[in-house]
Amino acid sequence: MCDSGDLNLTLDEITKLKKAFKDPEFQKLFREYAEEISDPANKKKYEDEIRMMELEQGMDVVFVNPTPGHCLKTRHWPSVPQYLESGITLNAKDESAQESVKVFINVCKSDKVECPEIKPMKNDSSRQGESGVYWSLPHCFTPPREDIDKAKKHAMVYDVAFNPKAFELAKSSIALRRLLDTTAVDSVQKQYNLCLGKTFSQAQQLFSCRKNRESKHSLNGPSPTDSVGEDCLLKAVHLLKGVPYKGVSRPTVIRRRRSDYEERQAEIKKREAEDLKLCSSAEQKQAIKMLSSFRNCGNPEGLSDGASKNEETVKSDKISTPTKPDYSITYSSDFDLSNCRNSNDVNPLRPPDRLKINVKLPGLSSSSCVDLEVTEMHIHLSVSFISLIIFK
Incomplete structure (x- = not known):
């Protein structure tokens, strides 16, 4: 959200704006414009026109308009990875002095998102005492946006939309309510690479827990039941009572290629x-x-x-056929002294924690047209004149 300082207005521009807003005719036109763009009928007409335009391009478009659910508040501490890698321990005074940004996570509803479902676990991921099934909660994100808090300070807002059926299930089950919130928080911090926590030490603990899970996945493969500890995630956020949604809702678009x-x-x-x-x-x-x-x-x-x-x-x-761009794959892992021990449980040839893929696209002026599909087995990236498939 911009304030007057961000607008960079000249004195002459400020004078003209003040004069314009005192003019009754300008006020009338401005009010009519505001009513026109906020009219639901006009919004529907706009969405229908976008769908028709995308249909001509061979694309299906789904508009996701999130509706309020509840809001979680926490903070993002960008310096957490740096201090963990260096091994420096901060005292309480230094922790409170660390830079952080307030974060609001809107847990929203949208019937455009798939319904939650129970899925069977694979044999290698089921454990003793478990029923062999797990809940899958499909969700989607809207683009992050800037906002301000009550103190007029900078804050970031993230929307995570679930099917309304997930909220109905959460009302009847405390466990599913916890799962709904932990899925939202864990998804946001993974999607946008955030270090969340009410305090610096809490963010450190949550970040370490996440890295340990990722390291375990690289050795044994991911499991549907594996996630950052529920207690750690829920302690890192605070439920805002009486606030179903922070900020102004903005729709997002899901684009899919047609046959x-x-x-x-x-x-x-x-x-x-x-x-x-x-x-x-x-x-x-x-x-x-x-x-x-x-x-x-x-x-x-x-x-x-x-x-x-x-x-x-x-x-x-x-x-002309699509060209294959230049790309590179970098294997990346976090350094851990425990992997340098002379012990039988240390695997020196363990898989990397992550793969970083750098693709050169010199013909593009914007990333909005890039069609990227990432699955467990391959990465498919394509534009109108470039196509690339990378197998895992």
Whole structure:
């Protein structure tokens, strides 16, 4: 959220704004504009138009509009990993002096999210005394946003949306209510790489617990029942009573390729080629190219020289196949002295804690058009003119 200092207004601009808001005609127009953009009917019309536009591109669009559930408050301590790696122990005074950011986690509802379900565990992940099943709580995120707290200080807001059925189950079961909150907190800190806790020492404990779990996963593989300890997660947050939602709700969009995606893209390129042939002026041709590059979020051939494509170039674009970009894979692990012991339980050839994949996409001007799919076995990244599949 911006304050007046962030706007960087000049004295002349401030004077003009003050004068404008004193004008009854301007106030009337501004009020009509605010009512128009907040009208649910107009919002639905806007969403329908977006769906139609995306349908022409061969994409299905689902708008997720979260509704209030309850809100959890905590803090993010960015310096926690640094102090844990260095082994430096801070006293209470130094801990309180560490920089932190207040975090609000809205646990929301949306019927666009899949319902919770009970899934059977694999034989190698079930343990003695367990029933062999576990609860799966599908959820989705909306983009993080800045806000301010009661003291007018900077804060971050994260939305995690679950199916309303999950809230109904949570009302009838304390265990499922705990699972709902721990899933939300654990998902947020993993998704955005946060170090959460009410205090610095609490954030350290939670971060260490998470790293130990990740190290265990790298040795034995992940288990559906494995998660950062519920008690640690729930102690790291505080439920805001009487506050179902922090800030103003913002919708998010889930985009999925349709089965006719390639066919639709071919039709669009065909229409563009026909439009280029009918254009008589270089300015019109340049405008068509610019619109095409904006839709694809990148132009591999560039438009800086202002030259129009000839017919052979257009034909080659139609039949061109996706290019494979340069990429690198880095194996990364956290250093732990316990792995340097001369003991039978130490595996010197243990798998890495994580894989870092760096993909070079020089033809892109924005990441909004990148289609990225990550599964247990492969990573699939594609744009209109780039395609890459990396197997695990």
